[in-house]
Amino acid sequence: MSQYPALRLRRSRASAWSRRLHAETVLTPADLIWPVFVTEGTEEEPIAALPGVSRWSLSGIVDRAREARDLGIPCLALFPNTPHGLRTEDGREAVNPDNLMCRAIRAIKDAVPEVGVLTDVALDPYTSHGHDGIVDAAGYVLNDETSAVLTEQALVQAQAGADIVAPSDMMDGRVGQIRAALEGDGHVNVQIMAYAAKYASAFYGPFRDAVGSRGLLKGDKKTYQMDPANAEEALREVALDLAEGADSVMVKPGLPYLDIVTRVKSAFEVPVFAYQVSGEYAMIEAAAAVGAGDREALVLETLMAFKRAGCSGVLTYHAPLAARLLGA
Numbered sequence: 001m002s003q004y005p006a007l008r009l010r011r012s013r014a015s016a017w018s019r020r021l022h023a024e025t026v027l028t029p030a031d032l033i034w035p036v037f038v039t040e041g042t043e044e045e046p047i048a049a050l051p052g053v054s055r056w057s058l059s060g061i062v063d064r065a066r067e068a069r070d071l072g073i074p075c076l077a078l079f080p081n082t083p084h085g086l087r088t089e090d091g092r093e094a095v096n097p098d099n100l101m102c103r104a105i106r107a108i109k110d111a112v113p114e115v116g117v118l119t120d121v122a123l124d125p126y127t128s129h130g131h132d133g134i135v136d137a138a139g140y141v142l143n144d145e146t147s148a149v150l151t152e153q154a155l156v157q158a159q160a161g162a163d164i165v166a167p168s169d170m171m172d173g174r175v176g177q178i179r180a181a182l183e184g185d186g187h188v189n190v191q192i193m194a195y196a197a198k199y200a201s202a203f204y205g206p207f208r209d210a211v212g213s214r215g216l217l218k219g220d221k222k223t224y225q226m227d228p229a230n231a232e233e234a235l236r237e238v239a240l241d242l243a244e245g246a247d248s249v250m251v252k253p254g255l256p257y258l259d260i261v262t263r264v265k266s267a268f269e270v271p272v273f274a275y276q277v278s279g280e281y282a283m284i285e286a287a288a289a290v291g292a293g294d295r296e297a298l299v300l301e302t303l304m305a306f307k308r309a310g311c312s313g314v315l316t317y318h319a320p321l322a323a324r325l326l327g328a
């Protein structure tokens with residue numbers, strides 16, 4: 001019975017209505033988190049390495065929040081381009097309750113409270129050496145000293161109104177410390193989305209331009225971000241972050257790591273997010289620019305792949321384009 005010609009799998013694909021009826025996965029604007037860059041000043045600053053993406057002033061970032069709301073995108077992810085004069089060895093601007101990040105959070109939550117704000121917890125936009133934490137004389141990123149600062153950073157972001165704090169630094173133990181600090185300060189409903197499996201990747205280049213850390217970064221991040229060779233280790237990272245109080249976990253980068261998404265989802269059955277990072281965005285844009293592929297089709301296909309792999313949602317710079325195509 002289960003053979004040709006009785007069974008023709010092409011039957012269900014023969015018309016558009018039937019393909020829609022049989023679709024196993026859906027993609028909607030509600031699956032998108034839009035990463036946006038904020039800068040001092042009043043001008044929009046296009047980012048050359050990310051064609052179509054800009055840094056926005058405080059009022060520009062509020063306009064992006066309104067745009068997200070109108071497009072049905074539930075949440076923005078905020079990243080600051082800290083003025084270079086404020087970047088120090090210890091990244092102390094990260095814990096200034098009046099820093100660019102905190103002012104952006106307050107501006108968005110005042111004007112468009114119905115849009116979620118996810119904040120990056122890491123020191124790389126604030127340090128003079130471009131690392132995500134405090135470094136010793138040999139350039140090694142110190143785990144426990146860094147976690148203490150990250151905890152303070154997460155707290156000032158929560159106090160400014162952040163809905164989700166997202167530690168992206170890969171220090172051990174920081175999720176537990178942040179959770180305890182949030183509880184201690186009464187932020188019982190602030191979520192933690194842990195960058196649990198973040199790989200030391202070559203796909204982050206354009207992001208470093210966007211937050212102004214590319215020229216600053218000394219060395220690489222291989223002593224704290226994961227080795228692309230490893231998958232079991234990702235499961236251990238996720239287990240720890242969940243045990244420490246993460247509400248959701250993230251895999252980053254995206255497309256080259258969909259196997260990790262699927263393994264995490266099936267092992268833990270928790271909300272899993274993926275970050276389609278700047279280099280992935282740039283690859284799609286470069287392919288479209290030379291006619292190697294259709295931008296809109298590439299965007300929708302890749303985002304659907306994240307959903308099929310098990311993601312609850314995707315951080316993507318293509319969020320506004322995708323939401324428009326999905327007809328919010």
Ligand SMILES: NCC(=O)CCC(=O)O
Pocket residue numbers: 120122168203204205206207208276277278279
């Ligand atoms: N912590 C956030 C990132 O590192 C983003 C990377 C990217 O978009 O390339």
Ligand SMILES: [Mg+2]
Pocket residue numbers: 170171172173196237240241
């Ligand atoms: Mg970890």
